[in-house]
Amino acid sequence: MYDRADAAFYDYYSTGLEGDVAFYVEEAQKAGAPVLELGCGTGRTLIPVAQSGIEIVGLDRAPAMLAICRDKIAKLSPETQRRIDILEGDMRDFSLARRFKLVTIPYRAFLHLLTVEDQRSALRCIHDHLEDDGRLILNIFDPRLDIITAHLGPLGSAVKKLDEFTHPDTGRHVLVSDTRTYTPESQLIEQCWIFEELDDQGTVVAKRYTPMTLRYVYRYEMQHLLELCGYAVEALYGDFQRGPFRYGGEQIWVARKT
DSSP, rough: OOHHHHHHHHHOOOOOOHHHHHHHHHHHHHHHHHHHSSSOOSTTHHHHHHTTTTOOOEESSSSSHHHHHHHHHTOOOOOHTTEEEEOOOOOOOOOOSEEEEEEEOTGGGGGGGOHHHHHHHHHHHHHHHHHEEEEEEEHHHHHHHHHHHTTTTGGGSOOOEEEEEEETOOOOEEHHHHEEEEEEETEEEEEEEEEEEEEESSSEEEEEEEEEEEEEOOHHHHHHHHHHHTEEEEEESSTTTOOOOOTTOOOOOOOOEE
């Protein structure tokens, strides 16, 4: 779970995937309002959907991320603000007393569900909130065996530099690294983000650790989950330009409520 300091960094190192914002805007316009986004975070994809003219509800279980999202929303036009409603909640068990034409789970947020029961609970809850013939769109990465085997046990403890950015408050340079360990038996990834803030001499003056656990999902495992929970798969894309699925890339699922 992100705290306020972690959430403040999020948009600087986690910029999404190529073309994903435009994809979700197009799909929302195609479906029409209302739209529900689960794992809306700081509003990176939610806000552009609202700016395109679509009413959207965002749900996230991290209060610190929602606080950043609210700060962004407060700077939007009154017309756009009226199209947005954001709520704290858990995608495994929520009740909004309304139905939606489209539900989205962008940027691999589905992978925060760590058990099969959690995954099925979320998919069933989404099913209950979709209009008849409504659609679910979610994105996860496709697991690569070479990456998994490179991060088994002690091998996964090596620190790897990922990115860098300028601190939004101090103006200092921040290095972003991580460690990660894959456990094939449970399909869990234990990841720890490391943020090192440097002064003008390159000395580390502040350091933060953000642990995170994800559960990766294979292609046919995801298909079976969707079908077991009352969905018909309409498409599986490999990128946000709607290209074909390719091993080791992205899984972008479009599924209709049956």
